[in-house]
Amino acid sequence: MIPVLARTMLDLAQARRALRAPMVLVPTMGALHEGHRTLLRRARRLAEPAGSVIVSVFVNPLQFGPGEDFELYPRTLEADVALCREEGVAVVFAPGVAEMYPSLEAHRRPGREQLITVDAGPMGDILEGASRPGFFCGVLTVILKLFQVIQPQIAVFGEKDAQQLALVERMTKDFNLGIQIVAVPTVRDADGLATSSRNTYLSGAERATALAISRALQAALAARPRTIDVVLAAARRVLDDAGQLITPLTVDYLVLADPVTFAPVSPGFSGNALLLVAAKVGTIRLIDNIFLVVTNDVDAREPRA
Numbered sequence: 001m002i003p004v005l006a007r008t009m010l011d012l013a014q015a016r017r018a019l020r021a022p023m024v025l026v027p028t029m030g031a032l033h034e035g036h037r038t039l040l041r042r043a044r045r046l047a048e049p050a051g052s053v054i055v056s057v058f059v060n061p062l063q064f065g066p067g068e069d070f071e072l073y074p075r076t077l078e079a080d081v082a083l084c085r086e087e088g089v090a091v092v093f094a095p096g097v098a099e100m101y102p103s104l105e106a107h108r109r110p111g112r113e114q115l116i117t118v119d120a121g122p123m124g125d126i127l128e129g130a131s132r133p134g135f136f137c138g139v140l141t142v143i144l145k146l147f148q149v150i151q152p153q154i155a156v157f158g159e160k161d162a163q164q165l166a167l168v169e170r171m172t173k174d175f176n177l178g179i180q181i182v183a184v185p186t187v188r189d190a191d192g193l194a195t196s197s198r199n200t201y202l203s204g205a206e207r208a209t210a211l212a213i214s215r216a217l218q219a220a221l222a223a224r225p226r227t228i229d230v231v232l233a234a235a236r237r238v239l240d241d242a243g244q245l246i247t248p249l250t251v252d253y254l255v256l257a258d259p260v261t262f263a264p265v266s267p268g269f270s271g272n273a274l275l276l277v278a279a280k281v282g283t284i285r286l287i288d289n290i291f292l293v294v295t296n297d298v299d300a301r302e303p304r305a
């Protein structure tokens with residue numbers, strides 16, 4: 001199937017008319033890779049038997065801060081459409097900035113002064129939100145707009161961006177959007193690095209350093225007893241070592257968080273947690289996370305029956 005390439009709201013409305021439910025949306029910023037491909041395959045199965053997959057490709061200026069890589073973000077629409085064709089996507093919606101935000105002169109100056117935007121609440125101010133002020137406001141605003149214009153029954157997101165996924169789920173509930181949000185586990189290259197559009201900018205040496213991120217998560221998973229301190233120390237050791245390399249890694253955050261609120265777990269916590277890492281290698285900022293069950297000191301010391 002050759003996907004319809006919709007560049008405007010009008011194109012999209014026309015293309016949509018030919019589709020049947022369920023419509024499954026996969027929002028992306030393009031430069032599609034194996035992680036995205038996995039989302040498309042999941043979307044394809046969710047759309048069966050009569051529905052269709054719609055992929056949005058939009059580098060959203062609202063979610064880039066000053067000095068971030070909005071201009072430099074890879075844009076590979078032709079290759080993206082080719083990948084979508086392989087995966088049976090019906091429509092690729094790739095609007096320009098002025099089409100998405102007519103009231104914003106963002107094509108000249110990214111900002112959100114002229115817009116009504118979504119407030120991401122307290123969960124939007126921590127971790128990624130603390131490092132990138134306004135990031136989740138930008139993300140949720142564009143996702144809400146995409147939901148409005150596409151009106152999918154289902155939308156698919158990756159667990160790689162765990163905080164984003166949680167906030168989208170939250171917005172969907174809090175605004176009664178009635179869209180089913182489906183999560184797809186993180187896709188990794190054979191060496192463990194989570195696939196990302198930004199990986200294409202890593203040099204060989206930077207990539208070798210970046211592997212410390214997934215290795216740190218694996219070290220945390222393997223650590224025993226799986227208490228907060230032991231888990232964090234295991235991950236920290238691997239990241240610290242990578243900080244000493246000639247091409248070093250600098251940690252933005254390493255946090256063991258509650259998977260619902262994303263608040264750091266308190267001492268004595270036991271239960272489900274997410275270990276989240278953000279780090280920079282050269283100029284490239286990378287994030288990753290892993291789910292694990294932590295136990296508290298008391299339980300860890302109990303003799304096994």
Ligand code: AMP
Pocket residue numbers: 027028029030035036039156157158159160161184185186187188194195196197
């Ligand atoms: P992006 O184009 O980076 O905005 O990502 C679009 C969607 O793909 C988001 O829902 C991401 O979480 C998801 N995604 C990106 N990379 C991966 C990956 N390595 N594994 C799973 N999902 C991913």
